[in-house]
Amino acid sequence: xxxxxxxxxRDHIRIVDQTELPHRLVYRDLETLEDVAEAIVNMRxxxxxxxxxxxxxxxxxxxxxSGQEGDGLIRVLEKAYNVLASTRPTAVNLFNAMDMVMERxxxxxxxxxxxEAAVQIMEMEVENNRRIASLGAELIPDGATVLTHCNTxxxxxxxxxxALGVIIEAYKKGRISKVFITETRPKLQGARxxxxxxxxxxxxxxxxxxxxxxxxxxxxxxxxxIVGADRILSDGTTFNKIGTYSLALASxxxxxxxxxxxxxxxxxxxxxRDDVKIEVRSGDEIINCGGCRIxxxxxDTLNLAFDATPPEFIDGIITEKGVLKPPxxxxxxxxxxxxx
Numbered sequence: 556x557x558x559x560x561x562x563x564x565r566d567h568i569r570i571v572d573q574t575e576l577p578h579r580l581v582y583r584d585l586e587t588l589e590d591v592a593e594a595i596v597n598m599r600x601x602x603x604x605x606x607x608x609x610x611x612x613x614x615x616x617x618x619x620x621s622g623q624e625g626d627g628l629i630r631v632l633e634k635a636y637n638v639l640a641s642t643r644p645t646a647v648n649l650f651n652a653m654d655m656v657m658e659r660x661x662x663x664x665x666x667x668x669x670x671e672a673a674v675q676i677m678e679m680e681v682e683n684n685r686r687i688a689s690l691g692a693e694l695i696p697d698g699a700t701v702l703t704h705c706n707t708x709x710x711x712x713x714x715x716x717x718a719l720g721v722i723i724e725a726y727k728k729g730r731i732s733k734v735f736i737t738e739t740r741p742k743l744q745g746a747r748x749x750x751x752x753x754x755x756x757x758x759x760x761x762x763x764x765x766x767x768x769x770x771x772x773x774x775x776x777x778x779x780x781i782v783g784a785d786r787i788l789s790d791g792t793t794f795n796k797i798g799t800y801s802l803a804l805a806s807x808x809x810x811x812x813x814x815x816x817x818x819x820x821x822x823x824x825x826x827x828r829d830d831v832k833i834e835v836r837s838g839d840e841i842i843n844c845g846g847c848r849i850x851x852x853x854x855d856t857l858n859l860a861f862d863a864t865p866p867e868f869i870d871g872i873i874t875e876k877g878v879l880k881p882p883x884x885x886x887x888x889x890x891x892x893x894x895x
Contacts (some may be wrong), residue, residue, distance in 0.1 A: 557716075557723075558709040558755060561612070562607055563674050566619060568612045571870065572599045573710055577751040585609075588617045588635050595642040595649075598742065602711020603785040603821055604684070607648030608677045610639045614656045615673035618666045628664045632657060644832040645787040645861045646792055647823045652676050677713055683818040683875035684715040691721030691781070691816050691873040695730045699778040702735040702768060705796035706748040707783035707816065717783045717816040719749060724754050735777065737768050739796065741840040741858065765798050770804035780806050784817040784872075786831060789824045791866030791883025794831055795860050803868035804831045815864075816873040819891055834860040 560570045569587040574597065575581040576593055585591050585601060591613035598640040600609050618628060620645075636653050657673040659861055695701065701722055708719035725731050735755060739745035753760045761772065771777055780802050786794040793799070793815050806813035823831075826837050838856025842848055850856075872879040876893060879886040 557714050558752065559714050560710050561600065561609060561677065561713055563612055563615070563677065566616075568609065568616060570594060570600050570609065571710060572675045573601060573748060574599050576710075577747050584614075587620070588613055588638060591616065592638055592642050595639070596737075601744070602706060603646035603648040603783070604680050604712035604717065605710070606643055606646050607652030607820060608713055610642075610681055611652040611676045612655050613639055613774060614653060614660075615670040618669040619694040622666070624666065625651055625664050627665065628669070629660060632660055643834060645785050646686075647835045648818075648820050651820045657863045665705075665775050674795070680713045680818065680820075681715060682821075684717060684720050685710050686781050686875040687717055687816050687818065687873050688715055688720035688724040690875075690878055691718075691814070692725040692728055692730065694726040694814060694871065694873070694878065695779055697726075697730050698732050698775065699713075699730060700733040700735065701725070701731055701781060702737075702772065702777045702802070703780070704737045704745065704750065704765075704768070704782050704798055704802055705739045706744040706752070707736065708749065708752040710748050710752060711783065715871075716752075717818070718781045718814075719752060719783075721781055721816050723753070723758065726756075726758050734758060735768070735771065736760045736762055737765045737798065738762060738797065740765055741844070744796070768798075770806040772802065772811050773809050775809065777806075779812045779814065780811070781814045781816060784815050784821050785861060787817060787872065787887075788813070788826060788828065788831075789822075789884060789887055791869055791872065791879075791881070791887065792828055793864045793866075793869060793872075794833070794861050795864065797862050800862040800864050803864040807868040812870050813868060814870055814871050814873055819874050819876060822887065822891060824888065824891065828863060831863070833862075836860050
């Protein structure tokens, strides 16, 4: 039922090129650090967990290409780290995954150690998502209508996914009667990717425009909203795809359950809201659609990629270590410090 979005091939990385979906399922080989950076920037790979995995594998790839060991290897990795760190600033998984690799490398600066660390991060992501899907499915009431935003499946997280993994698992258990998906402007991750993944899994979704979602929630057409996350702060503030805030607000006003699904690698306990840089992408993504210009010449743009949802709008955060409940300022540190 699940695609596999990335594979390690010993001397290169193989990805599903998400820019080609839904028209073609195309696999692309990343053979250099520049290939990896380009794939992240141009969203050939996307989704916070997957970005982290691909960045970690990018460090492994650079280690192999360098042939260095010891201090020379560390210098190579530090340079590669800086290149990849500049690609997508909001998703904290990017930094967390590379930091894990660097920690292992500094303890044992060998190519084998770097490769082993990166591959372990990739496989850990799959196991974490399997646990998230299982725990999250238990929160979905029988016969529920569920709404999700952007893409949070295998294409965002190696295999299975976060929020979409929960939805697919709950559907397999017979708990879901209907799935609404937003188109997710401007890159249409919902229309292109989430629709593709759900149909691949044998689930027929209902596609809606982004601005219709709060109204559907307000009139009681949705039982549960479940989304992913690109960064979660210690108080539960969740940074996710632009449009998430409006869904959370509508859910809060309508007494609709609103859940976030994310692995603990998405948590950032060091930053506060003012520290987080919201990625502003090219305005070309707004004024063009499908290769066709849809706005007049001369118009200004502001293309925010993410927004911030306050913790008081979130009913639970589903992680591989358990489902966190408010107040998140106590439940988040507690579960991250546990060995569960």
